[in-house]
Amino acid sequence: MSITASVERPMSLEDLRTALQRFASERDWDQFHSPKNLAIALSVEAAELLENFQWTPEVDSLVLAPDQHAKARHEVGDVLLYLIRLADKLNIDLLAAAAEKMQLNAAKYPVEKARGNSKKYTEF
Amino acid sequence: MSITASVERPMSLEDLRTALQRFASERDWDQFHSPKNLAIALSVEAAELLENFQWTPEVDSLVLAPDQHAKARHEVGDVLLYLIRLADKLNIDLLAAAAEKMQLNAAKYPVEKARGNSKKYTEF
Amino acid sequence: MSITASVERPMSLEDLRTALQRFASERDWDQFHSPKNLAIALSVEAAELLENFQWTPEVDSLVLAPDQHAKARHEVGDVLLYLIRLADKLNIDLLAAAAEKMQLNAAKYPVEKARGNSKKYTEF
Amino acid sequence: MSITASVERPMSLEDLRTALQRFASERDWDQFHSPKNLAIALSVEAAELLENFQWTPEVDSLVLAPDQHAKARHEVGDVLLYLIRLADKLNIDLLAAAAEKMQLNAAKYPVEKARGNSKKYTEF
Numbered sequence: 001m002s003i004t005a006s007v008e009r010p011m012s013l014e015d016l017r018t019a020l021q022r023f024a025s026e027r028d029w030d031q032f033h034s035p036k037n038l039a040i041a042l043s044v045e046a047a048e049l050l051e052n053f054q055w056t057p058e059v060d061s062l063v064l065a066p067d068q069h070a071k072a073r074h075e076v077g078d079v080l081l082y083l084i085r086l087a088d089k090l091n092i093d094l095l096a097a098a099a100e101k102m103q104l105n106a107a108k109y110p111v112e113k114a115r116g117n118s119k120k121y122t123e124f
Numbered sequence: 125m126s127i128t129a130s131v132e133r134p135m136s137l138e139d140l141r142t143a144l145q146r147f148a149s150e151r152d153w154d155q156f157h158s159p160k161n162l163a164i165a166l167s168v169e170a171a172e173l174l175e176n177f178q179w180t181p182e183v184d185s186l187v188l189a190p191d192q193h194a195k196a197r198h199e200v201g202d203v204l205l206y207l208i209r210l211a212d213k214l215n216i217d218l219l220a221a222a223a224e225k226m227q228l229n230a231a232k233y234p235v236e237k238a239r240g241n242s243k244k245y246t247e248f
Numbered sequence: 249m250s251i252t253a254s255v256e257r258p259m260s261l262e263d264l265r266t267a268l269q270r271f272a273s274e275r276d277w278d279q280f281h282s283p284k285n286l287a288i289a290l291s292v293e294a295a296e297l298l299e300n301f302q303w304t305p306e307v308d309s310l311v312l313a314p315d316q317h318a319k320a321r322h323e324v325g326d327v328l329l330y331l332i333r334l335a336d337k338l339n340i341d342l343l344a345a346a347a348e349k350m351q352l353n354a355a356k357y358p359v360e361k362a363r364g365n366s367k368k369y370t371e372f
Numbered sequence: 373m374s375i376t377a378s379v380e381r382p383m384s385l386e387d388l389r390t391a392l393q394r395f396a397s398e399r400d401w402d403q404f405h406s407p408k409n410l411a412i413a414l415s416v417e418a419a420e421l422l423e424n425f426q427w428t429p430e431v432d433s434l435v436l437a438p439d440q441h442a443k444a445r446h447e448v449g450d451v452l453l454y455l456i457r458l459a460d461k462l463n464i465d466l467l468a469a470a471a472e473k474m475q476l477n478a479a480k481y482p483v484e485k486a487r488g489n490s491k492k493y494t495e496f
Contacts, residue, residue: 011223013137019226027233028240032303035196036177036185039170040302042203043415046163046170047295053160054288055280058430061160062213072159073216077225079166079207080218083200089186092197094204099135101201102143109151116152156427164426167291171419178412179404182306259471261385267474275481276488283444284425284433287418290451294411294418301408309408310461320407321464324455325473327414328466331451337434340445342452347383349449350391357399364400 013084013094020085038086045082049075137208137218144209162210169206173199261332261342268333286334293330297323385456385466392457410458417454421447 011019024030052072053061064072087094135143148154176196177185188196211218259267272278300320301309312320335342383391396402424444425433436444459466 011219013219016219016222016226023226023230026235027238029238031240034182034185035188036180036182037303039174039177039185040298040412043167043170043174043419044295044299044302046167046203047292047415050163050167050288051292053163054292055285056160058158058160061158061163064159064214069214069216072214073221074225074228076207076211076214076216076218077221077223079170079203080222081225081229083203083207084222087200090188090193090196090200092193092200094200095135095137095140097197097201098140098204098208099201101198102140102147102205104198105205106147111150114151114153116155161427164288164422167295168419168423168426171291171416174412175416178416179409259467261467264467264470264474271474271478274483275486277486279488282430282433283436284428284430287422287425287433291415291418291422294415294451298411298415301411304408306406306408309406309411312407312462317462317464320462321469322473322476324459324462324464324466325469325471327418327451327455328470329473329477331448331455332470335448338436338441338444338448340441340448342448343383343385343388345445345449346388346452346456347449349446349453350388350395352446353453354395359398362399362401364403 017084017088035086035089038082042082042086045078049079141208141212159210159213162206166206166210169199169202173203265332265336283334283337286330290330290334293326297327389456389460407458407461410454414454414458417450421451
């Protein structure tokens with residue numbers, strides 16, 4: 001059974017993790033997939049996603065033309081794929097890590113202080 | 125009911141999407157969350173994650189000390205949170221986008237040609 | 249006189265700054281060159297430069313094949329062009345900013361403590 | 373003579389290149405300064421610079437408060453320092469590379485076609 005045969009929607013994060021393991025294994029690519037290299041790849045993909053909005057006024061970035069939307073969708077997909085792969089290599093549970101960080105962010109930015117405040121609003 | 129009260133594991137991507145909507149709404153932060161700004165934030169978080177591996181030899185990047193692992197876990201969490209938020213604003217189904225891109229990647233890198241080949245191995 | 253006619257080596261940073269002003273002005277591109285957008289562009293170019301080293305083992309990154317070297321040279325050029333342009337818009341003297349920062353870095357990493365120490369060696 | 377003693381303005385790019393060589397040598401940091409690692413560091417610094425503009429409306433990014441301006445100036449300085457260091461390791465003449473790339477960009481975006489056109493205006 002080929003890898004692609006196993007790629008059918010809807011896939012879960014766990015399905016994607018397993019499919020990516022097989023994808024790399026069949027190509028003998030684990031040798032390239034150190035966490036360091038995967039973190040580079042993730043950062044490069046995030047920049048490619050950002051490139052789509054480089055000269056776009058903020059107000060226009062919400063509604064993309066169909067070809068722009070498809071391009072953004074593909075880059076979003078790549079970012080998630082590398083994120084899953086990196087988390088797998090580091091034994092990080094993606095959903096648990098995000099839930100944990102959202103709790104930390106909620107404590108850092110209490111509603112009453114953060115409301116509409118871009119000055120206090122620094123990166124997570 | 126507070127936001128944090130709703131943050132309990134295991135959360136699904138859909139749970140996180142909804143929780144992030146409420147998180148932003150309660151803080152009146154939707155005004156800052158244009159796709160352009162979220163793509164910037166995603167890229168910045170990916171770089172913060174990468175920073176952890178900046179001077180680390182590849183071979184050492186697989187096994188992190190506990191504090192480094194926690195730091196990486198938090199950055200991984202932030203990347204996923206911004207990715208969910210951005211996909212939500214662009215009406216992109218994250219799992220479908222990743223599955224679609226993996227199929228494209230499988231077609232681009234057929235097993236027989238890509239095996240162990242770092243020269244053919246360019247970014248997704 | 250065309251822009252390209254003025255581009256002759258050796259140019260100084262100041263020459264490049266002036267040439268870039270004219271380059272943007274002739275194309276009516278100042279409207280796109282907010283510091284925010286230029287900082288995005290700089291980050292995207294830096295990622296494109298990094299992409300060249302994505303899967304390259306560290307030891308191999310020092311000696312590039314001629315086509316790789318040319319690609320890296322072009323990306324290095326783009327990074328400097330956007331950096332000059334951004335600094336110009338923010339009224340920052342590039343050389344003075346770098347000299348100032350090197351002094352700060354020297355104070356932060358005194359020789360006797362920093363020698364050969366990758367643990368203390370965090371980003372500037 | 374200490375490194376810092378040699379840091380006096382105005383320094384040229386060449387002065388900075390030589391000072392950075394000594395800076396690394398005195399700290400035995402050349403072992404960390406592979407082009408791959410320096411490209412990572414450059415990308416991380418560019419993201420730190422971008423972070424300053426993350427939630428800032430474009431129109432507000434032109435005039436920074438004094439503390440924001442100082443922060444941006446330091447990040448701009450770091451980007452230039454790593455760029456000089458990387459170019460040095462790759463034997464790339466920074467000014468020549470930028471001048472060469474500007475000529476390529478001028479050919480790619482002829483004035484008559486590019487004027488005020490954000491659609492044709494893609495990244496360099």
